[in-house]
Amino acid sequence: MVQYSSRLDxxxxxxxxxxRRGILxxxxxxxxxxTDLAVTFDMTLTGMKKHIxxxxxxxxxxxxxxxxxxxxxxxxxxxxxxxxxxxxxxxxLESRLDHLDAFLKSRKP
Amino acid sequence: MVQYSSRLDxxxxxxxxxxRRGILxxxxxxxxxxTDLAVTFDMTLTGMKKHIxxxxxxxxxxxxxxxxxxxxxxxxxxxxxxxxxxxxxxxxLESRLDHLDAFLKSRKP
Numbered sequence: 001m002v003q004y005s006s007r008l009d010x011x012x013x014x015x016x017x018x019x020r021r022g023i024l025x026x027x028x029x030x031x032x033x034x035t036d037l038a039v040t041f042d043m044t045l046t047g048m049k050k051h052i053x054x055x056x057x058x059x060x061x062x063x064x065x066x067x068x069x070x071x072x073x074x075x076x077x078x079x080x081x082x083x084x085x086x087x088x089x090x091x092x093l094e095s096r097l098d099h100l101d102a103f104l105k106s107r108k109p
Numbered sequence: 110m111v112q113y114s115s116r117l118d119x120x121x122x123x124x125x126x127x128x129r130r131g132i133l134x135x136x137x138x139x140x141x142x143x144t145d146l147a148v149t150f151d152m153t154l155t156g157m158k159k160h161i162x163x164x165x166x167x168x169x170x171x172x173x174x175x176x177x178x179x180x181x182x183x184x185x186x187x188x189x190x191x192x193x194x195x196x197x198x199x200x201x202l203e204s205r206l207d208h209l210d211a212f213l214k215s216r217k218p
Contacts, residue, residue: 005127012125018114021194028201078202083195085130086188092137093187 007058011082014058019043020051024060024074031073034063116167120191123167128152129160133169133183140182143172 015021019041026032026040038048052072055061059077063070124130128150135141135149147157161181164170168186172179 008130009125009127012121015194016118016121016125018118021117024198025201028198028205074202078199079195083192083199085124086192086195089133089137090187090192092134093183096137 007077008082008085010058011060011077011079014054014060015079017051017054020055023051023055023072027061027072027074031071033069033071035069037072116186117191117194119167120169120186120188123163123169124188126160126163129164132160132164132181136170136181136183140180142178142180144178146181 015024022041023037026037032040034045034048034052037043037052038045041048043051052061052063056063056075059075060079061072062075063072065071124133131150132146135146141149143154143157143161146152146161147154150157152160161170161172165172165184168184169188170181171184172181174180
């Protein structure tokens with residue numbers, strides 16, 4: 001349970017930044033080097049490396065170094081648990097609204 | 110676009126903490142005072158107030174003060190955009206896997 005929670009913590013924190021979401025969308029189309037990504041997102045290499053580290057720690061991105069180039073691609077973690085959490089939460093809210101709606105209708109003359 | 114991004118940033122950051130997700134799940138069942146929540150989650154009032162502030166800033170929780178009691182309930186923001194982002198991202202990954210699968214099959218003798 002703690003492990004599950006900390007995985008959700010890491011993933012939600014990783015996607016709480018517009019640049020990191022952009023990196024994921026970019027890597028979804030194909031792998032890229034850190035240098036490519038830095039150019040695409042108009043950032044320093046150091047800045048991009050920090051973002052990649054956060055994404056790698058959450059399992060959303062995987063990297064491999066070949067020679068002097070570190071290549072990034074989509075990692076093994078596909079946000080299944082995170083999507084599930086959001087859906088379950090929204091379903092709970094929906095079901096409460098349905099109950100409220102039925103209650104209000106039942107009180108109409 | 111910037112506003113949209115910063116809303117996503119705020120919401121994902123808000124749910125990147127297990128206690129805050131727990132608070133949302135609790136409030137999904139009905140409103141509660143900050144004192145109730147502090148007891149339920151075994152925290153100080155000050156600690157709980159901080160979590161509530163983060164949730165309130167992201168629109169996930171709304172609070173109202175009646176007399177000396179601040180009551181919390183689910184706010185107007187239902188994570189539609191966040192759920193949509195996660196679903197779109199996962200669909201993109203799925204579609205890439207499908208392409209890869211078709212490609213590999215087409216190369217079989």
